[in-house]
Amino acid sequence: MKRILLPIFLLLFGFSFLQKANSQIASQDAIDAKVHALLKKMTLDEKVAQLNQLSNPYYQTGAGANSREAQSFDQMIEQGQIGSFLNVLGADETRRLQTIAVEKSRLGIPLIFGYDVIHGFKTMFPIPLAEAASFDRAAMEKSARIAAIEASANGLHWTFAPMVDISRDARWGRIMEGAGEDVYLNEQAAIARVKGFQGNDLAAPNTIAACAKHFAAYGASVAGRDYAAVDISERSLREVIFPPFKAALDAGVATFMSSFNTINGVPASGNKWLLTDILRKEWGFKGFVVSDWNSLGEMLPHGNVETAYDVAETGINAGVDMDMEGRIYINEIKKLLDDKKISIQQIDEMVSRILRVKYQLGLFDHPYQYCDKKKQDELTLHPDHLKASREIARKSLVLLKNDNKVLPLPKKGSTIAVIGPLADDNDSPLGNWRGIAESNSAVSLLDGIRQAVGNDSKVLYAEGCRLVNNSKQHFFSQLEVNNTDRSGFAEAIAIAHQADVVVMALGETAFMSGECRSYADISLKGLQAELLAEIHKTGKPIVLTLFNGRPMVLTDVVDQADALLVCWLPGSEAGHAIADVLFGDYNPSGKLPASFPYHVGQVPIYYEQLNSGRPYDPNPEGFSTKYRDIPNAPLFAFGKGLSYTEFRYDNLQLNKKEITKNESLDISVTITNTGNYDGEEVVQLYIRDIAGKGISRPMMQLKGFEKVFLAKGESKKVNFKITANDLAFWRLDETWAPEAGEFLLMIGSASDDIRLKDQFSYKE
Numbered sequence: 001m002k003r004i005l006l007p008i009f010l011l012l013f014g015f016s017f018l019q020k021a022n023s024q025i026a027s028q029d030a031i032d033a034k035v036h037a038l039l040k041k042m043t044l045d046e047k048v049a050q051l052n053q054l055s056n057p058y059y060q061t062g063a064g065a066n067s068r069e070a071q072s073f074d075q076m077i078e079q080g081q082i083g084s085f086l087n088v089l090g091a092d093e094t095r096r097l098q099t100i101a102v103e104k105s106r107l108g109i110p111l112i113f114g115y116d117v118i119h120g121f122k123t124m125f126p127i128p129l130a131e132a133a134s135f136d137r138a139a140m141e142k143s144a145r146i147a148a149i150e151a152s153a154n155g156l157h158w159t160f161a162p163m164v165d166i167s168r169d170a171r172w173g174r175i176m177e178g179a180g181e182d183v184y185l186n187e188q189a190a191i192a193r194v195k196g197f198q199g200n201d202l203a204a205p206n207t208i209a210a211c212a213k214h215f216a217a218y219g220a221s222v223a224g225r226d227y228a229a230v231d232i233s234e235r236s237l238r239e240v241i242f243p244p245f246k247a248a249l250d251a252g253v254a255t256f257m258s259s260f261n262t263i264n265g266v267p268a269s270g271n272k273w274l275l276t277d278i279l280r281k282e283w284g285f286k287g288f289v290v291s292d293w294n295s296l297g298e299m300l301p302h303g304n305v306e307t308a309y310d311v312a313e314t315g316i317n318a319g320v321d322m323d324m325e326g327r328i329y330i331n332e333i334k335k336l337l338d339d340k341k342i343s344i345q346q347i348d349e350m351v352s353r354i355l356r357v358k359y360q361l362g363l364f365d366h367p368y369q370y371c372d373k374k375k376q377d378e379l380t381l382h383p384d385h386l387k388a389s390r391e392i393a394r395k396s397l398v399l400l401k402n403d404n405k406v407l408p409l410p411k412k413g414s415t416i417a418v419i420g421p422l423a424d425d426n427d428s429p430l431g432n433w434r435g436i437a438e439s440n441s442a443v444s445l446l447d448g449i450r451q452a453v454g455n456d457s458k459v460l461y462a463e464g465c466r467l468v469n470n471s472k473q474h475f476f477s478q479l480e481v482n483n484t485d486r487s488g489f490a491e492a493i494a495i496a497h498q499a500d501v502v503v504m505a506l507g508e509t510a511f512m513s514g515e516c517r518s519y520a521d522i523s524l525k526g527l528q529a530e531l532l533a534e535i536h537k538t539g540k541p542i543v544l545t546l547f548n549g550r551p552m553v554l555t556d557v558v559d560q561a562d563a564l565l566v567c568w569l570p571g572s573e574a575g576h577a578i579a580d581v582l583f584g585d586y587n588p589s590g591k592l593p594a595s596f597p598y599h600v601g602q603v604p605i606y607y608e609q610l611n612s613g614r615p616y617d618p619n620p621e622g623f624s625t626k627y628r629d630i631p632n633a634p635l636f637a638f639g640k641g642l643s644y645t646e647f648r649y650d651n652l653q654l655n656k657k658e659i660t661k662n663e664s665l666d667i668s669v670t671i672t673n674t675g676n677y678d679g680e681e682v683v684q685l686y687i688r689d690i691a692g693k694g695i696s697r698p699m700m701q702l703k704g705f706e707k708v709f710l711a712k713g714e715s716k717k718v719n720f721k722i723t724a725n726d727l728a729f730w731r732l733d734e735t736w737a738p739e740a741g742e743f744l745l746m747i748g749s750a751s752d753d754i755r756l757k758d759q760f761s762y763k764e
């Protein structure tokens with residue numbers, strides 16, 4: 001029977017797959033026909049309007065605020081001069097503006113509303129770097145899905161996310177917005193997030209268009225300074241920087257954003273090689289490219305062009321379709337056409353790409369489907385969303401130290417002193433890019449602990465010291481770190497003496513990471529280390545909970561803590577999620593998505609290093625690659641994260657020892673939970689291409705991970721597949737392909753904790 005059913009199933013399945021593919025092509029063709037017909041009716045002014053995106057003047061997310069001209073917006077829309085807004089939101093306001101566009105402008109072309117929905121809209125999820133630490137694809141997708149549900153119910157059609165910039169420099173404040181240092185992890189996060197935001201159908205009322213940003217290499221700025229130049233080889237671009245963008249594209253991302261930085265002297269927003277040769281011609285991207293906030297205009301200070309007229313010519317010829325808040329295209333296009341510097345065909349193509357996305361979103365058929373006040377009220381901050389936020393937050397926490405098994409803490413019968421400037425902070429956990437979250441709306445660590453223990457334990461609290469003097473902080477504020485006021489120390493020391501255990505909350509506030517938040521010193525700021533040292537003197541066990549938007553340098557303080565839990569900026573449910581881990585209701589499972597340096601002088605630091613001709617040798621006399629004053633290794637390596645239980649790795653099996661182009665290698669390993677708690681392990685698979693043909697290859701590269709749950713005592717077989725594509729790289733002959741030869745396979749619990757190894761070869 002089975003023998004008959006299987007072919008029938010395959011036939012039906014194949015048929016429905018083909019049907020779906022055909023209907024997608026048909027609907028694309030139908031959209032193209034509509035775009036074509038509409039384009040024919042449009043005047044040049046109406047076309048240019050589609051290329052023009054303006055910000056809500058009362059809510060700016062970039063520099064060089066423009067005149068506050070909200071009143072004239074209505075008129076501009078009516079006259080068909082604006083195609084898109086950013087930072088305008090809410091069902092009522094977007095409906096009002098959309099009504100003008102659809103009902104009063106000559107052709108009724110709907111507006112597209114974009115916004116930075118980075119890690120939640122009103123229900124805040126952990127910052128993206130933290131979510132990457134979950135190594136949980138489904139969790140990342142779910143967080144983006146919920147963000148899209150809330151955003152789309154609030155009038156939005158488009159998010160400027162995911163940020164897929166790889167960064168290996170923790171000084172760069174925007175490292176918080178991506179998935180860290182690794183190529184594969186960034187690819188996986190990009191795919192999950194694009195799927196989450198866009199769902200299966202962009203026209204559905206609860207999905208929004210995503211935007212892969214910032215194309216490209218924004219996270220590789222010199223010395224970690226935001227907006228600074230990038231000097232990078234084509235090899236690094238292709239092997240490290242591009243892959244997450246390509247993964248987002250393959251996952252169907254609707255739009256791209258060009259970045260602020262120069263790449264080898266050419267601004268990304270005026271870079272034809274990048275935006276046309278690679279993105280459109282090599283990769284076949286069909287969506288549209290938006291500039292970053294006035295990144296076209298910023299070519300003037302970059303100095304690669306002389307006038308706004310040149311900027312527009314360079315941007316258009318490079319491949320930027322929409323000008324975000326730069327007002328360059330709207331002023332210069334006519335003259336450029338008159339002077340034949342650009343052609344009307346180019347403009348038509350740019351407009352078509354934007355209109356196509358508007359059609360895909362269903363905006364022409366249902367322009368008001370995203371602005372439904374009832375849905376907005378029902379869905380925003382929905383209790384299910386908060387529940388999901390808590391679940392994802394606890395998966396994102398990374399336990400890096402747990403001496404004497406101080407964690408998990410008992411809920412009953414103890415006295416817990418909660419100390420530190422971030423302990424009672426219900427604002428910082430929301431992070432910097434916080435959508436429309438209310439200030440101070442997160443659950444603080446202190447509240448989380450209090451609610452978790454109820455009356456069963458005694459909770460004492462002291463701030464110890466302030467971290468910053470600013471009573472209110474926001475996106476643009478310059479933070480004044482407290483370096484002098486120790487008046488709270490005595491109280492903190494006193495409560496530590498009364499306690500069985502001290503939970504300290506140190507690190508960074510929400511506005512110490514994010515855009516324009518680069519720091520040269522990434523250790524604990526202000527008086528925090530001093531406070532920790534004073535509490536350490538009490539001899540009480542200390543659990544350090546770290547709030548951070550970046551990997552930090554903890555070398556001088558880590559010995560003073562018995563346990564170290566990296567909490568990042570974990571979102572609305574922060575305190576509950578952290579308490580879940582502290583008291584063992586959830587066994588920590590996060591792993592570091594970026595190395596924590598031993599010293600800031602090691603930065604940029606990442607595990608995916610090439611070997612040296614003089615490899616590291618601990619012998620201080622030798623001529624080997626090393627520092628004279630510090631180790632080479634980070635304090636905590638990529639992929640590291642402890643659990644309350646232990647996992648044994650054994651029985652590594654490969655189904656063959658050699659693969660060729662169209663074959664795959666099946667790998668399995670058995671993981672056993674040998675400890676006393678149920679828990680999840682992130683099993684990591686790395687490879688090394690042992691000898692290239694002319695090119696040195698990194699000593700290890702992550703090529704797979706699986707997060708598995710194991711009850712205590714349980715064993716499970718974990719499977720991986722390696723194909724030729726996983727072995728490919730940018731070869732000397734400038735093709736993307738693997739080279740024949742031997743590969744080392746490494747399976748482990750962290751990049752510096754490899755448990756099992758084997759070898760296989762690839763044959764061309």
Ligand code: BGC
Binds near residue numbers: 063213
């Ligand atoms: C940021 C982008 C953001 C844009 C719009 C810029 O300053 O670099 O990431 O999407 O503003 O808010």
